[in-house]
Amino acid sequence: MTEQMTLDPAIELINVSRRFVSPTGKSLAALRDFSMTVERGEFAAVVGPTGCGKSTTLNLVTGLARPSAGEVRLMGGPVSGIDPRVGFAFQMDALFPWKSVIDNVMAGPLFRGKRRDVAEAMAKGWLARVGLSKFINHYPHQLSGGMRKRVSLAQTFINEPEILLMDEPFSALDVQTRTVMHEELLKLWAERKASVVFVTHDLEEAVALADKVYVLTAGPATVKSVYKIDLPRPRVVSEIRYEQQFIDYCKTIWNDLRQEVETSYRRASEAA
Numbered sequence: 001m002t003e004q005m006t007l008d009p010a011i012e013l014i015n016v017s018r019r020f021v022s023p024t025g026k027s028l029a030a031l032r033d034f035s036m037t038v039e040r041g042e043f044a045a046v047v048g049p050t051g052c053g054k055s056t057t058l059n060l061v062t063g064l065a066r067p068s069a070g071e072v073r074l075m076g077g078p079v080s081g082i083d084p085r086v087g088f089a090f091q092m093d094a095l096f097p098w099k100s101v102i103d104n105v106m107a108g109p110l111f112r113g114k115r116r117d118v119a120e121a122m123a124k125g126w127l128a129r130v131g132l133s134k135f136i137n138h139y140p141h142q143l144s145g146g147m148r149k150r151v152s153l154a155q156t157f158i159n160e161p162e163i164l165l166m167d168e169p170f171s172a173l174d175v176q177t178r179t180v181m182h183e184e185l186l187k188l189w190a191e192r193k194a195s196v197v198f199v200t201h202d203l204e205e206a207v208a209l210a211d212k213v214y215v216l217t218a219g220p221a222t223v224k225s226v227y228k229i230d231l232p233r234p235r236v237v238s239e240i241r242y243e244q245q246f247i248d249y250c251k252t253i254w255n256d257l258r259q260e261v262e263t264s265y266r267r268a269s270e271a272a
C-alpha cells in the first residue's frame with residue numbers, strides 16, 4: 001500500500017444535516033443526510049439548483065457553521081473552528097481597497113507572522129506567477145475584474161492552503177476571462193495539489209475543472225449522484241469543451257441535474 005493510500009481523506013462529511021430557524025421560528029432543513037469524501041489532492045465540484053444548500057456545505061467545512069447532526073472531518077480530525085490549512089475564494093473578492101496589490105497579497109503571510117521582507121518576496125513570486133508583476137503598486141480599483149481575480153488567487157495560494165474552498169469564484173467574470181482563470185487555477189492547483197471543493201451553477205465549468213462532480217438534490221440538499229470525470233490532465237479548458245467525451249459528460253450530468261433544477265423551480269413558482 002502506498003503512503004498516499006493510507007492518508008485520511010482531506011474532507012469528510014458523514015451523514016450531515018443542517019437546520020436553520022427562520023425569523024418566524026420555523027425550522028428549515030438546508031442539508032439532509034449529506035455525505036461527501038474529498039481525497040487529498042482531489043478536485044471536487046458541486047452543482048445543484050439555486051438555494052439547495054451548496055454554500056451551507058462549504059460553511060460546515062470552514063467551521064463557520066456546525067452540523068445539526070452527523071460529522072465533518074478534515075484530514076481525519078474533527079473540525080474545530082477556523083483552520084489555517086483551509087483557504088477560500090468567493091464570488092466577491094476580498095481585496096482591501098486602500099492597499100496596493102502587493103500589500104494585499106502580503107497581508108496573509110504578515111498576519112501569520114512572516115517577516116516583512118520574506119512576505120514581500122513571497123508576494124512578488126505569486127504575483128509573477130499570475131502575470132501581475134507590472135501591477136504590484138496598483139490599487140484594486142485600477143484593475144480589471146480578471147486582474148482582481150488573479151490578485152485574489154495569489155492572495156489565497158500564498159497561504160499554501162491544503163484545502164481550498166471556492167464558491168462560484170469566477171461567476172462575475174466574462175466568458176473569456178473565466179476561461180483564462182480556469183487555466184490559471186488548474187495550473188496553480190497542479191503545482192500545489194490542494195484538495196478543492198468548487199461550488200458552481202455552471203455544469204461545464206464543473207466538468208472542465210474537476211475530478212469528481214457531485215450533483216445535489218433540490219433543497220434540502222443531499223448527494224443525488226457523483227460522477228468521476230476521466231478527462232486527461234493537463235486540461236486546456238478553452239479547447240476541452242469541443243471534445244466529444246466532455247460533451248457526453250455534460251449531457252449525462254445535465255439529464256440528472258435538470259430534474260432537480262425543475263423541482264426547485266416548480267417549488268419556487270408554487271411558493272410565489
Ligand SMILES: Nc1ncnc2c1ncn2[C@@H]1O[C@H](COP(=O)(O)OP(=O)(O)OP(=O)(O)O)[C@@H](O)[C@H]1O
Nearest residue numbers: 020021022030049050051052053054055056057219
Ligand atoms: N443563516 C441562515 N439562516 C437561515 N436560513 C439559511 C441560512 N443560511 C442559509 N439558509 C437557507 O438554507 C438554504 C440553503 O442555502 P445556501 O446558501 O446553502 O444555498 P446555495 O445552494 O448555496 O444557494 P445559491 O445557489 O443561490 O448560491 C436556503 O433555503 C437558505 O435560505
